[in-house]
Amino acid sequence: xxxxxxxxxxxxxxxxxxxxxxxxxxxxxxxxxxxxxxxxxxxxxxxxxxxxxxxxxxxxxxxxxxxxxxxxxxxxxxxxxxxxxxxxxxxxxxxxxxxxxxxxxxxxxxxxxxxxxxxxxxxxxxxxxxxxxxxxxxxxxxxxxxxxxxxxxxxxxxxxxxxxxxxxxxxxxxxxxxxxxxxxxxxxxxxxxxxxxxxxxxxxxxxxxxxxxxxxxxxxxxxxxxxxxxxxxxxxxxxxxxxxxxxxxxxxxxxxxxxxxxxxxxxxxxxxxxxxxxxxxxxxxxxxxxxxxxxxxxxxxxxxxxxxxxxxxxxxxxxxxxxxxxxxxxxxxxxxxxxxxxxxxxxxxxxxxxxxxxx
Numbered sequence: 001x002x003x004x005x006x007x008x009x010x011x012x013x014x015x016x017x018x019x020x021x022x023x024x025x026x027x028x029x030x031x032x033x034x035x036x037x038x039x040x041x042x043x044x045x046x047x048x049x050x051x052x053x054x055x056x057x058x059x060x061x062x063x064x065x066x067x068x069x070x071x072x073x074x075x076x077x078x079x080x081x082x083x084x085x086x087x088x089x090x091x092x093x094x095x096x097x098x099x100x101x102x103x104x105x106x107x108x109x110x111x112x113x114x115x116x117x118x119x120x121x122x123x124x125x126x127x128x129x130x131x132x133x134x135x136x137x138x139x140x141x142x143x144x145x146x147x148x149x150x151x152x153x154x155x156x157x158x159x160x161x162x163x164x165x166x167x168x169x170x171x172x173x174x175x176x177x178x179x180x181x182x183x184x185x186x187x188x189x190x191x192x193x194x195x196x197x198x199x200x201x202x203x204x205x206x207x208x209x210x211x212x213x214x215x216x217x218x219x220x221x222x223x224x225x226x227x228x229x230x231x232x233x234x235x236x237x238x239x240x241x242x243x244x245x246x247x248x249x250x251x252x253x254x255x256x257x258x259x260x261x262x263x264x265x266x267x268x269x270x271x272x273x274x275x276x277x278x279x280x281x282x283x284x285x286x287x288x289x290x291x292x293x294x295x296x297x298x299x300x301x302x303x304x305x306x307x308x309x310x311x312x313x314x315x316x317x318x319x320x321x322x323x324x325x326x327x328x329x330x331x332x333x334x335x336x337x338x339x340x341x342x343x344x345x346x347x348x349x350x351x352x353x354x355x356x357x358x359x
Contacts, residue, residue: 002020003017003020003021003042003045003046004020004046005017005046005047005048010149011149013048013052014048014052014053014055014056014059015056015059015152017042017046017048017052017053017056018056018059018060019152021036021056021060021065022060022063022065025060025065025066025076025078026065026078026247030076031076032076032077032078032079033075033076033077034075034076035072035073035074035075035076036057036066036073036074036075036076038073039053039054039057057074060074061074063242063243063276063277064077064078064242064243064244065077065078065243066078078243078244106352107297107298107299107348108348111339111344111348112298112299112335112339115335115338115339115342115344116331116335118338119331119334119335119338120331123331123334126330127329127330127331127334128330129330130325130330131162131325131326131328131329131330131333132326133322133323133324133325133326134158134160134161134162134322134326135160135161135162135163135306135326135328135333136162136326136330136333136334136337137157138333138334138337139162139333139334139336139337139340140157140158140160140162140306141157141337142336142337142340142341143157143160143306143340144156144157144160145340145341146340146345146346147308149346150346151278151281152277152278152281153278153280153281153290153308154281155308156311158314159308159309159310159311159314160306160307160308161306161307161308161309161317162304162305162306162326162328162333163304163305163306163307163326163327163328164303164304164305164327164328165293165295165303165304165305166263166265166291166293166305167192167196168305168327169291169305169306169307170193170196170197170200171196171200172307172321172324173261173289173307174197174200174202175200175320175321176313176316176317176320176321177225177226177259179200179201179202181202181225181226181259182202182203182204182205182223182224182225182226183197183202183203183204183205183224183225183226183227183228184204184205184206184207184222184224184226184227184228185197185204185205185206185207185228186206186207186209186214186228186229186230186234186237187206187207187208187209188209188236188237189206189228189230189234189235190230190235190236190265193228193263194206197228205222205223205224207219207222209234209237209239210239211239212239212241212242212244212245213229213231213234213239213241213242213245213246213248213249214227214229214245214249216248219248219249219252224256224258225256225258225259226258226259226260226261227249227252227253227258227259227260227261228260228261228263229241229249229260229261229262229263229279230262230263230264230265231245231246231249231262231264231278231279232264232276235265240276243277246277246279246282247282249279250279250282250283250284250285250287250288253285253287253288254285254287257287258287259287259288259289260279260283260287260288260289261288261289261291262278262279262280262288262289262290262291263291263292264278264290264291264292265291265292265293265296278290280308283310286310286311286312286313287310288310289307289308289309289310289313290307290308291305291306291307291308292305292306293305293306294336297345297348297349298336298339298345298348302332302336303328304328304332304333304336
């Protein structure tokens with residue numbers, strides 16, 4: 001069997017195996033209805049434990065690529081033609097969460113204050129200098145490394161743009177893509193997203209949500225050039241897009257030659273134990289812009305966000321907006337870079353996930 005596990009890689013073995021099998025499924029090597037190798041056979045051939053294979057298969061089932069059939073094994077239920085033809089039922093009863101939008105973080109203050117003192121000691125007067133326009137190299141490298149370890153996003157630090165929160169980055173995207181573009185948003189969605197785009201004089205179209213993401217019928221009829229999505233735990237509906245729906249978004253973007261903005265706010269603090277592929281990591285056409293912030297994971301006062309541009313957009317961004325100064329002080333950038341590089345950020349994320357699962 002061709003499946004190989006790199007024992008020296010930071011990525012866990014079951015995730016490596018999952019990615020290889022998922023690729024074969026989406027490439028049609030394992031067709032719809034076909035049976036995957038038995039857990040014992042795959043474990044023996046790839047040199048891992050049966051438990052590792054079980055974790056891998058469980059993840060494929062959770063993502064909607066396969067299903068387990070009692071006493072028969074695991075079978076592929078993924079079909080490419082389903083991308084734009086998903087079964088839709090009336091979702092008029094779609095419930096909206098009425099909990100408050102997250103505004104606080106329980107990041108340990110002692111760790112934060114210790115890191116701040118360490119940065120002050122290490123960098124001295126360098127914290128007073130002006131930040132490079134796209135952000136400090138230290139933070140951009142740290143984010144790129146963190147994403148590759150935890151989300152499957154592989155990007156160059158040069159493609160990461162640092163800014164003071166998501167709202168500022170939204171406005172940069174509008175200037176990059178042009179105000180004449182039509183933006184489609186989820187309905188319901190976080191109200192401030194629409195308000196920011198409207199303030200930038202952008203024409204916004206609201207697309208109705210279903211139980212697995214934006215309804216296929218809504219995607220088909222919209223004339224939007226840009227699609228803004230929050231595929232993980234969309235606020236306030238709480239909807240998380242399925243694997244097929246995420247691929248549907250990509251198929252829509254490719255067909256329309258449109259741009260997709262993936263807003264992954266609050267995604268790290270999931271209670272789920274399974275890996276969720278970002279739309280950006282699945283993109284092969286360079287049509288997805290990825291956004292996230294540290295305001296939820298570290299502190300609301302930490303007004304630091306970042307976006308990742310596809311490489312093909314970077315030259316245009318540099319020419320049109322490269323003169324814009326970074327709006328985040330270098331001190332905060334160095335602090336965040338230190339938290340990520342020393343592992344404090346990831347320890348906090350893992351600790352918070354465990355606490356939420358217990359609750």
